[in-house]
Amino acid sequence: MILKVFKEKSIKKRINKLLSERIVKSDNTVAKTLGVLVNVDEFNDLAAFEKLAKDFKIQPINLKIIGFSGDKKNEPHGIDTCYYLEDFSRNGQVKNIELQSFLDEDFDILINYYAEDILELKLLSVLSKAKFKIGTLQLDERINDLIIKIELKDFKVFKTELFKYLTILNKIN
Template sequence: MILKAFKEKSNQKYINKLLSERTASVHNKKINSIGVILHLNEFSDFEAIRNYFKSLGLIANRIKIIGFAEEEKDLGYQWETYVNSKDFGWKGKINNVELQTFIDTEFDALISFYKQSSLELNLITAQSKANFKVGLSNKDQRLYDLIINVSPDEFNLFKNELKKYLTVLNKL
């Protein structure tokens, strides 16, 4: 239990370091690739998200979705990539090759579709090389370029708001 607390503190320090070095340099190009981070306890309709982004004109192979579950037993096998807390080490180290690939991919946009603050999900968002980051949670506003303050179960409202803001920002 004590080691877990030290590990969390170590990872939080790493997140703070990444966010203090982050520069907001959002490009004005259209969104062609997108990454989505889901917390499986809050939202688990993988196909609804994929279909929404297809309806916006994105090609299916340019949409990458990962799901996070607190416990390994909660993981489903329908996800492209799914992770749990065992995939994270000390000082921001990632112990999952697929997750590291997701983080290193330079998406045009990253959607952090979770409201519940989670150190692991914040670590993925902070480390991501995505150009434009959108989130639901405003617990740490430094993580995102755009925050849409809706609950994950209000997916239709989220879809409308995201489309509206991306259109205003000339991203679609």
Template sequence: MFINQLKDFLIKNKVKKRLSNVTPDFNSNPIKTVGIIFDETYFEKKVAILNELEKKGIPLEKISVLIFNTVAKKNQAFEHPTYSTNDFTLAANFKNPDVNEFISKKFDLLINYYDIEKAALLQVSNLSNASFKVGFSAVDKRINHFMINTTTNNYKVFIDELFKYLKILNKI
């Protein structure tokens, strides 16, 4: 318990330091690949969101999903890569190869589908190699390039608003 609190504190400090040096960079390349970071602890509509993205014209094979799970259970199988606080070192680096692979992938769009700031989620979002990051307005404004003011339960509103603005920005 104490180790997880210490890790959380160290990760938050590392994220704060990195966010103080953030410079917004925006390109107008069209969206072809999408990465999504979910917080599994309170949201169960992953499949519905993936279906909505597919309806909007993004093929499922071009979507990568990473799920943050607060409580890591051994011998539990997931259909998508997951990580937890246990996958961090005390230096706030990742031990999980799935997280390292996700961070190193070049995404045209990263959807940060969480509205509660948790250090592990912020760290992955911040380190992600995505050219355009989208999330909720409740999260630190420096993490995302574009924020949508809704709740995580309104996934249809989120996806509709996202694609409305992507069309305005000539990203689709």
């Protein structure tokens, strides 16, 4: 119990530090790479993101999807990497090599598709080196550059709104 509280405080402190140091880069270049961070316990239709990337003319090789699941026995299929709470150290360091390589990739767009307030998901969103971060409404609005307020099950609405805003921002053709 004490270790869990220590871990939470450590991760919260790290998130706040990283968010205060973040420099937002704005450019009008068309997105060529897409990363997706999804809580598979809340939304498990990962093929929807593959179709979204195809509609946005992003090559399948330039799409990376990672997921989070609270239950290690419930590993989803069709996902690049799935991670769990055990993949983080007490001070919030990532222990999973595949997950770290995802974070080190310089995506043009990162979609944070989750609604639950899970510290490890927020930490991954903040640690990502993506140029432009998009997400659903979360408690900490500092994480994403663009927030689309929807229910996670309404993926069609999310896709429509995302297309509209990314067209306005010249991120897609």
